[in-house]
Amino acid sequence: MQRDTMKSFLKVGASWKSVTKLGLHTRPKMPPCDFTPEKYQSLGYNRVLEIHKKHLSPVVTAFFQKPLLLHQGHMEWLFDAEGNRYLDFFSGIVTVSVGHCHPKVNAVAQKQLGRLWHTSAIFFHAPIHEYAEKLAALLPEPLKVIFLVNSGSEANDLAMLMARAHSNNIEIISFRGAYHGCSPYTLGLTNVGTYKMELPGGIGCQPTMCPDVFRGPWGGSHCRDSPVQTIRKCSCAPDCCQAKDLYIEQFKDMLNTSVAKSIAGFFAEPIQGVNGVVQYPKGFLKEAFELVRARGGVCIADEVQTGFGRLGSHFWGFQTHDVLPDIVTMAKGIGNGFPMAAVVTTPEIAKSLAKRLQHFNTFGGNPLACAVGSAVLEVIKEENLQGNSQEVGTYMLLKFAKLKDEFEIVGDVRGKGLMIGIEMVQDKKSRQPLPQEEVNKIHEDCKNMGLLVGKGGIFAQTFRIAPPMCITKLEADFAVEVFHSALTQHMERRAK
Numbered sequence: 001m002q003r004d005t006m007k008s009f010l011k012v013g014a015s016w017k018s019v020t021k022l023g024l025h026t027r028p029k030m031p032p033c034d035f036t037p038e039k040y041q042s043l044g045y046n047r048v049l050e051i052h053k054k055h056l057s058p059v060v061t062a063f064f065q066k067p068l069l070l071h072q073g074h075m076e077w078l079f080d081a082e083g084n085r086y087l088d089f090f091s092g093i094v095t096v097s098v099g100h101c102h103p104k105v106n107a108v109a110q111k112q113l114g115r116l117w118h119t120s121a122i123f124f125h126a127p128i129h130e131y132a133e134k135l136a137a138l139l140p141e142p143l144k145v146i147f148l149v150n151s152g153s154e155a156n157d158l159a160m161l162m163a164r165a166h167s168n169n170i171e172i173i174s175f176r177g178a179y180h181g182c183s184p185y186t187l188g189l190t191n192v193g194t195y196k197m198e199l200p201g202g203i204g205c206q207p208t209m210c211p212d213v214f215r216g217p218w219g220g221s222h223c224r225d226s227p228v229q230t231i232r233k234c235s236c237a238p239d240c241c242q243a244k245d246l247y248i249e250q251f252k253d254m255l256n257t258s259v260a261k262s263i264a265g266f267f268a269e270p271i272q273g274v275n276g277v278v279q280y281p282k283g284f285l286k287e288a289f290e291l292v293r294a295r296g297g298v299c300i301a302d303e304v305q306t307g308f309g310r311l312g313s314h315f316w317g318f319q320t321h322d323v324l325p326d327i328v329t330m331a332k333g334i335g336n337g338f339p340m341a342a343v344v345t346t347p348e349i350a351k352s353l354a355k356r357l358q359h360f361n362t363f364g365g366n367p368l369a370c371a372v373g374s375a376v377l378e379v380i381k382e383e384n385l386q387g388n389s390q391e392v393g394t395y396m397l398l399k400f401a402k403l404k405d406e407f408e409i410v411g412d413v414r415g416k417g418l419m420i421g422i423e424m425v426q427d428k429k430s431r432q433p434l435p436q437e438e439v440n441k442i443h444e445d446c447k448n449m450g451l452l453v454g455k456g457g458i459f460a461q462t463f464r465i466a467p468p469m470c471i472t473k474l475e476a477d478f479a480v481e482v483f484h485s486a487l488t489q490h491m492e493r494r495a496k
Contacts, residue, residue: 028481030450031474033085035074040081045069063455064447073100076468076475078452086447087467089479090454094273094305094419094466097333098379102470105336105375112371120362127370134377135342138315143328145350147343148365152304152331153181155341156267158359159327160185162345163265163298166352170204171259173292174267177210177458179274180302189267192274192458204264208254210272211247211280214412214423215431218243224279225320227394228401228413231428244281251288255295263297265326270317273305276462277421279414285321298326298349304341305419308333309380310469312390312417320416336376340369385469393417396476400465400483407487409434420465422483423457433461438490445486451479 043051048069062068069081076099078086088100098105112127119125128148136144149155160172172189174180180189187195188202213219213230220234223243236242255263268285272278289299306317307330314320318328326349331341341364353359363369380386397420401413411425424434424442439461446453454464465479 027449028478028485030085030087031472031478033074033077035077037072037074037079037083040071040083042071042081045081063452064444068447068452075099075102076471084450086450086452087475087478088452089465089467089471090452091333091466091468092337093332093454094310094464095332095337096468097308097310097336098376098383098385099336099468099470102336102375102379104379105372108371108375109338109368112368116367118363118366118368121360121365125367125370127367127374128365131365131370131374131377134374135344138377139328139344140324142346142348143325143344145345145347147345147350147359147361148369149341149343149361150339150363150369151181151341152302152329153183153186154361154364155304155329155331155343156180156189156300156302157183157185158343159267159300159329159345160189160265161357162327162343162349162353163300164204165356166298166349167262167264167296169260169262169264169296171206171263172204172265172267173206173208173254173259173263173297175210175269175272176207177212177272177275177278178207178267178269178302179272180267180269206254206259208258209247209250210275210278211243211284212278213243213281214278214414216247218246219281223281224414225282226279226397226414226416228397228415230412230414231404241281241283244284244287247281247284248287248291251291255291259295261295263292263295265298265300266292267300267302269302269304270306270320271311271416271419273419273464274456276423276457277415277419277464279416280321282321285318286323289323289325299323300327300329301325302329304329304331305333305466308376309386310389310418310466312386312393315386334376335369335372338369338372340364340373380469383470388471389417389469392471392473392476393420395473396420396465396480399476399480403480403484403487406484407491409438409491410487415465418465418467418469418471421456422463422465424461424463433457433459436460438494439463441493442486442490445489446482449482449485451482453479453483 071081072079078088132146174189176191178191180186188205191207213223220232221229222236301318309315327345329343403410412423414421426432456462456464
């Protein structure tokens with residue numbers, strides 16, 4: 001059904017309508033959707049606010065001045081309690097991989113619900129063995145031993161324990177700007193100011209400089225594995241990145257001054273997610289892994305946001321860096337929103353852990369999670385969603401990149417596949433972050449036109465684009481049009 005976003009209308013027998021607020025410009029026309037949501041018949045908005053304030057966490061996490069009360073989802077679409085339709089370009093924080101309530105995943109989950117919900121690892125059940133075989137087939141040798149858990153934080157907790165058990169060392173390195181979880185253990189690895197506190201925690205974790213070629217001290221126009229490069233100039237040859245060499249020298253300096261002679265390991269996201277889709281110079285991780293292993297440490301790839309085909313060119317983000325980790329952690333897209341996660345490692349490291357700890361997880365690898373996980377893998381393959389991420393993601397990234405030429409406040413556009421960052425600045429020369437209140441207004445304008453995007457970066461200055469991998473070029477065009485309109489309106493507000 002085609003929607004004219006200049007006119008609000010109701011569909012007979014349904015409660016959904018378009019998101020329509022007249023503004024300075026004609027709203028981009030939202031692509032059609034042939035799904036009709038159920039009528040919302042639950043708690044009223046004010047009652048929801050009352051309960052939230054009284055009983056739920058006081059930490060402010062909700063987007064928008066008036067937080068959305070979501071009701072239903074279908075593939076790349078979300079519907080709120082008022083019946084408004086939105087194109088979801090943040091996927092529940094890079095979590096919905098194959099689409100909201102994908103019909104095949106739904107059917108598999110419903111069938112398993114009627115058969116067996118739960119039994120812990122004290123008994124065998126076919127779904128966990130079927131899933132383990134499917135997942136292992138997608139990883140290179142010797143990454144073949146799988147530990148199933150429930151969240152990304154839990155997966156990274158376990159990976160930290162593995163690294164220390166195997167190496168007999170304590171210190172673990174991670175990048176500044178990294179997000180590896182919010183549990184007591186992983187808070188030591190997470191190096192974003194809002195996740196730090198005055199109380200002691202994360203003992204034995206050492207941050208190091210993030211090799212950010214846009215905001216860091218070094219970087220230029222040939223550095224990253226992306227169709228779009230930073231506007232900073234450099235004199236690098238195609239096969240020799242000066243920024244990479246300089247960041248490696250800094251990494252060596254950290255190893256020589258800030259950690260013990262022997263370390264436990266090094267955590268890295270192939271592309272930083274929470275920090276705003278930050279990419280490293282080509283070749284950096286490969287050399288960093290070699291330096292870590294020379295110190296007795298293991299290398300851990302955090303694929304919580306980058307895995308399962310989202311980057312398009314490869315199924316796993318670490319493959320884009322031509323490295324082979326010792327441990328891989330994964331969550332989010334693994335279950336399309338169902339709470340599941342995994343740690344995959346080598347037989348040698350798995351045995352090191354088993355000798356020192358009888359690791360057990362009550363819910364990890366339960367029959368329902370494994371059935372859902374298998375269905376997600378099947379859908380990614382059957383619908384060629386990795387290929388779609390490559391094709392539509394590259395198409396959209398190149399379109400977003402053109403905004404740099406038109407708007408002074410668009411400092412950088414970067415990413416790979418369907419993981420894109422748009423970093424907002426006060427001006428391109430200073431690269432100072434755009435003030436939070438201005439970023440929030442652009443964010444609100446996008447929502448009012450029917451597009452939901454994320455935010456990230458140390459100063460929350462970067463828009464994060466990570467839609468379900470089923471999106472089309474038509475929907476990508478709509479997203480670019482909405483973002484262009486929101487920027488245009490913002491620049492007009494600025495001029496006044």
